[in-house]
Amino acid sequence: MPKQKAFVAKKIEWLQIENPQNKWYTDKLLQILDRRVRTDPMLFVLYSNGRIFWIGQSDKGISKLRTQVLANKKKRSWDSFAIYTIANRSYLNDAEALATRIAMHAKIGYKNFTRAKNTTEDVKKDMRTWANAEIRMASRSLRPLERKYKKTLWRLDTKEKKIRKSYLKRIEKAKDAMRQKRLRAERDRKISVLKTQRKKLSPWRQSIAVWQARVRSFQNIKL
Numbered sequence: 001m002p003k004q005k006a007f008v009a010k011k012i013e014w015l016q017i018e019n020p021q022n023k024w025y026t027d028k029l030l031q032i033l034d035r036r037v038r039t040d041p042m043l044f045v046l047y048s049n050g051r052i053f054w055i056g057q058s059d060k061g062i063s064k065l066r067t068q069v070l071a072n073k074k075k076r077s078w079d080s081f082a083i084y085t086i087a088n089r090s091y092l093n094d095a096e097a098l099a100t101r102i103a104m105h106a107k108i109g110y111k112n113f114t115r116a117k118n119t120t121e122d123v124k125k126d127m128r129t130w131a132n133a134e135i136r137m138a139s140r141s142l143r144p145l146e147r148k149y150k151k152t153l154w155r156l157d158t159k160e161k162k163i164r165k166s167y168l169k170r171i172e173k174a175k176d177a178m179r180q181k182r183l184r185a186e187r188d189r190k191i192s193v194l195k196t197q198r199k200k201l202s203p204w205r206q207s208i209a210v211w212q213a214r215v216r217s218f219q220n221i222k223l
Contacts, residue, residue, distance in 0.1 A: 005087050006087060006115040006116055006117075007086065007087055007088075007091065007095075007115075008084045008085065008086065008087070008115070008116035009040065009085045009086070009087045009116060009117060010036075010037060010040070010083075010084070010085040010116060010117050010118075010119045011082070011083070011084050011085075011116040011117070011118055011119065011120065012033070012036070012037070012082060012083040012084075012119050012120050012123055013082040013083075013118075013120050014047070014080055014082060014120070015029070015080060015081060015082070015120070015123065015124075015223075016079060016080050017029070017069060017078070017079060017080060017081055018079075019217075019220070019221055021216070021217050021220040021221075022217040022218060022220065022221055023217075024134075024217075025127075025221060026069060028127065028130050029123075029127060030062065030065075030066055030069065032123055032126040032127060032130070033062050033065075033083070033123065034061065034062055034066075035126075036119055036122060036123055036126075037061055037062060037083060037085055037119070038061050039060055039061035039063075040061055040085035040086075041057070041058070041059045041085065041086045041088075041089040041092045042057065042058055042061070042062075042083050042084060042085045042086060043055065043056070043057050043083070043084045043086065043092075043095055043096055043099055044056055044057075044058065044062075044064075044065050044081055044082065044083050044084075045081060045082045045083075045084075045099075045103075046068070046078040046080075046081050047078060047079065047080045047081060047082075048077055048078040048079060049079065052103050053077065053078040054078065055096065055099050055100050055103060056068070056096070057092050057093070057095070057096040059089055059092055062083070065081070065083070084116065124223040127221065127223055128221075128223060131218040131219075131221045132218075134214075134218045135215055135218045135219060138211055138214045138215045138218070139215060141211055142208065142211040142212065142215065145204065145207060145208055145211065146208055148204075149201060149204045149205070149208060152201060152204075153198070153201065156194050156197055156198055159194060160191055160194050163187060163190050163191060163194075164187070164191075167183055167184070167186070167187035170183050171183045171184060171187075
């Protein structure tokens with residue numbers, strides 16, 4: 001007997017549509033889904049706080065879901081979704097009608113469509129691979145910048161300590177009050193030059209902060 005073809009070919013369940021700490025998450029997720037399900041006919045379920053918000057169908061892959069995402073970019077009332085690809089396109093309307101008719105509970109049982117190939121973990125794996133690659137790329141830019149910044153800052157701090165130590169001895173040895181005053185003024189001018197040089201490091205600090213935030217945003221992706 002030939003093996004009967006599954007009604008639901010693939011399922012991708014309970015994925016978050018966006019990550020508030022990573023602005024690139026949604027775009028990459030849609031790219032991966034586009035590669036995984038291509039133009040398969042599908043039902044998609046949108047959830048809001050664990051409750052079914054909408055059940056829809058698409059006979060052109062995730063294009064309709066992508067439209068839903070973009071349409072709700074600024075004001076979205078749903079936060080996660082599931083996809084079930086239908087093996088036969090002609091069953092799509094009936095499948096949507098049936099799903100809409102029986103969707104009475106907050107969450108459809110996980111044991112539904114047990115013969116469907118579960119692609120959820122594949123999508124999660126793709127997203128983790130992407131996030132790790134982005135972390136490595138950002139780290140390659142961040143680490144040399146951090147080393148250069150720390151080395152420059154250490155050199156300026158060391159130079160200031162030497163100046164203060166040197167002038168402290170000279171001021172203590174000077175017996176004349178005017179001489180001491182001139183030495184203090186000279187010391188302060190040199191320290192002021194170092195402070196100016198530190199201020200010039202501000203763009204470095206800002207760049208480091210941006211790269212560090214980027215790394216954290218990808219580290220915070222949990223799937």
